[in-house]
Amino acid sequence: MTATIHSIAGSAVPSLDPLVALVAHDLNAVNAVILDRMQSEIPLIPALAGHLIAGGGKRMRPMLTLACARLLDYPGARHHRLAAAVEFIHTATLLHDDVVDGSGLRRGRRTANMIWGNPASVLVGDFLFSRSFELMVEDGSLKVLRILSNASAVIAEGEVNQLTAQRQIALGEDRYLAIIAAKTAALFAAACRIAAVVAERDDAIEGALDAFGRNLGIAFQLVDDAIDYASDAETMGKGVGDDFRDGKATLPVILAHARGSETDRAFWKDAIEGRRVSDDDLSHATRLLRETGAIDDTLARARTYGQRAIDALGPFPKGAAKAALTEAVEFAVARGY
Numbered sequence: 001m002t003a004t005i006h007s008i009a010g011s012a013v014p015s016l017d018p019l020v021a022l023v024a025h026d027l028n029a030v031n032a033v034i035l036d037r038m039q040s041e042i043p044l045i046p047a048l049a050g051h052l053i054a055g056g057g058k059r060m061r062p063m064l065t066l067a068c069a070r071l072l073d074y075p076g077a078r079h080h081r082l083a084a085a086v087e088f089i090h091t092a093t094l095l096h097d098d099v100v101d102g103s104g105l106r107r108g109r110r111t112a113n114m115i116w117g118n119p120a121s122v123l124v125g126d127f128l129f130s131r132s133f134e135l136m137v138e139d140g141s142l143k144v145l146r147i148l149s150n151a152s153a154v155i156a157e158g159e160v161n162q163l164t165a166q167r168q169i170a171l172g173e174d175r176y177l178a179i180i181a182a183k184t185a186a187l188f189a190a191a192c193r194i195a196a197v198v199a200e201r202d203d204a205i206e207g208a209l210d211a212f213g214r215n216l217g218i219a220f221q222l223v224d225d226a227i228d229y230a231s232d233a234e235t236m237g238k239g240v241g242d243d244f245r246d247g248k249a250t251l252p253v254i255l256a257h258a259r260g261s262e263t264d265r266a267f268w269k270d271a272i273e274g275r276r277v278s279d280d281d282l283s284h285a286t287r288l289l290r291e292t293g294a295i296d297d298t299l300a301r302a303r304t305y306g307q308r309a310i311d312a313l314g315p316f317p318k319g320a321a322k323a324a325l326t327e328a329v330e331f332a333v334a335r336g337y
Helices: 017-037 044-053 060-071 078-101 112-116 118-139 142-165 173-198 203-230 251-259 262-272 279-291 294-312 320-334
Strands: none
Touching (some): 017 078, 017 118, 017 320, 044 078, 044 118, 060 078, 060 173, 060 203, 060 320, 078 112, 078 118, 078 142, 112 118, 118 142, 142 173, 173 251, 203 251, 203 279, 203 294, 203 320, 251 279, 262 279, 279 294, 294 320
C-alpha cells in the first residue's frame, strides 16, 4: 500500500512548489557555490560528489536556510555560502550512511559506494565535511560556526547511537526518538537557526526557528520510517524494507512489537536480529504493522510534530515566506517518498 496522509491545514495536496519558488533565485547562488566548492584536481572527487549532489534531492535543508532568511527580511548574501555548507554536511552524512548501511539505491540511482566503492565514498564524504567547515570559517561568525559544528557532532553521535542500537528489538521509544532527533532533526534545526544569526535577530527568534526546524526534522524522519514499509521502491527511490533487513527497530516496529501477540513478538525479535529477512517475512511484517495500526500511528505522531513546527512560526508575520514554510511542513508529513 502507499501511505496517504492528510494535510495539517486542509484537504489539498501540499507541495514544495511555493518554497522552491520563494528561494529560486537564492538557490541558484547556493548551487553555484556547491558546484565551485566540490571541485578538486583529483577527478574522482567531483565525479563522486556530483553523482549524489545532482541526484535529484529536494535540497530541503539549504532551502530552509534561505526561506528562514527571507522570513526575517535578511537583505544580504551570507546565507548563500552557509546554505551550501548545510548541504555539504548533509551530503557527507549520506555518503557515510550508505556505506554503513550497505545501501544500493538512493533516489532511484545506484549509490556512490556501489559504483566507486566504500573507501572512496567515505573519503569524499570527509572532503565535503571539510569544505563545509571552510565555508563556515569564511563566514566569520563564531556563533554560526558553533551551531553548525555542534550539529555535525550531534549527527555523528546519532549515527553511532543508531549503529549500536541495530538488531535490538527492545530499543524503546525514548532511545529511538533520541536517535532521530540527533541524526536528522539536528541539521534541520541548525539550518533554520543560522538564518536568525546572519539576520542579527535575538535569542527568542533563534529559538523559534530552532524549534521549527527540529520538529520538522523529527516529523520528516517519522514519515521516512513509516514509508519504508508503506510505499514502494519506484516511489521512494530506494529499496522497500531496507530498515527491516538492516535490523532497525524504527517506531512502526516498536509499536507493532509492543501491541503484538507472543507469536508476533517472537517474529519481530527474529526479524530484527536478522533471522527473518525474506520477501515473505517483509510481507508478514507489513501485515502486522497494518493490523496493529503501527504505521498509521507513526504518521499521526509525525503530524503532531509537524503541527509543533507550524506553531513555532507563530511569532512571525503572515506573508509568502511563512506560507511557504508552513506548506513545506505539510508536504514533509504528507509525502510518499
